[in-house]
Amino acid sequence: MTKEDKSFQSSIPLDHEYKALxxxxxxxxxxxxxxxxxxxxxxxMKKRHTVREYSSRPVPREVIENCIxxxxxxxxxxxHQPWHFAIIENPDHKQKIRDAAxxxxxxxxxxxxxxxxxxxxxxxxxxxxxxxxxxxxxxxxIFAQRTSIDRNGRKFKNYYVNESVGIATGFLITALHKxxxxxxxxxxxxxxxxxxxxxRPSTEKPEMILVVGHPAEDATVPAHAKWKKPLEEIMTVF
Ligand code: IYR
Numbered sequence: 027m028t029k030e031d032k033s034f035q036s037s038i039p040l041d042h043e044y045k046a047l048x049x050x051x052x053x054x055x056x057x058x059x060x061x062x063x064x065x066x067x068x069x070x071m072k073k074r075h076t077v078r079e080y081s082s083r084p085v086p087r088e089v090i091e092n093c094i095x096x097x098x099x100x101x102x103x104x105x106h107q108p109w110h111f112a113i114i115e116n117p118d119h120k121q122k123i124r125d126a127a128x129x130x131x132x133x134x135x136x137x138x139x140x141x142x143x144x145x146x147x148x149x150x151x152x153x154x155x156x157x158x159x160x161x162x163x164x165x166x167x168i169f170a171q172r173t174s175i176d177r178n179g180r181k182f183k184n185y186y187v188n189e190s191v192g193i194a195t196g197f198l199i200t201a202l203h204k205x206x207x208x209x210x211x212x213x214x215x216x217x218x219x220x221x222x223x224x225x226r227p228s229t230e231k232p233e234m235i236l237v238v239g240h241p242a243e244d245a246t247v248p249a250h251a252k253w254k255k256p257l258e259e260i261m262t263v264f
Contacts, residue, residue: 034227036174077208079242080162089205090164097198103185108171109194112224115164122223124159127214134215149250158210162239167220168195169230191233202238210237
């Protein structure tokens with residue numbers, strides 16, 4: 027195994043023995059409290075908007091680390107935790123990512139995307155310019171690990187990788203929102219260039235760039251983004 031491979035090794039336990047522990051923490055909440063907590067959380071999440079214009083106000087790395095720790099608590103297939111988060115604050119590094127992303131986006135908006143797709147994006151108002159990639163204080167590039175290597179250098183498969191990474195990303199966006207930060211989920215298409223720019227192995231698939239920071243003074247949100255389907259449409263009761 028090369029030295030490079032070693033830095034990609036998973037710390038997953040090597041024994042496969044089943045052991046049970048008492049539940050380490052249990053909520054003790056009345057129905058009334060649960061209703062009130064769920065209302066509170068809904069109100070918190072209602073305040074989340076995807077933001078495309080960022081202020082240059084810096085964000086302490088500790089906040090980003092805490093939120094990624096929280097994301098790392100997400101459930102995952104066989105508890106393999108098949109994710110990696112590359113965090114980028116360095117302006118030159120952000121510029122490289124922006125240049126590469128805008129390069130891909132130019133061809134996307136100039137014809138690679140279907141008319142139907144471009145039509146769907148019209149009310150969001152996106153285009154091939156991605157100034158937020160250099161303006162926001164942090165970029166988090168999220169990678170999905172299709173396979174991993176254990177401490178013996180053996181390759182193993184991960185399961186439900188998309189689902190697991192999706193849940194962890196949801197945790198991360200929620201944690202950042204709760205910490206007072208705004209985000210943008212950006213998916214340049216294609217985004218293989220991120221492996222090279224973040225020094226990640228080819229077994230990892232870049233899923234998205236999460237742009238993180240405070241909104242610019244004059245930031246706006248597309249009116250379309252504030253339309254959410256009503257509960258009756260997204261839920262069926264049996
Ligand atoms: N990746 C492009 C296009 C894009 C696609 C979807 I679906 C969006 O919801 C938003 C944008 C871009 O980032 O502009």
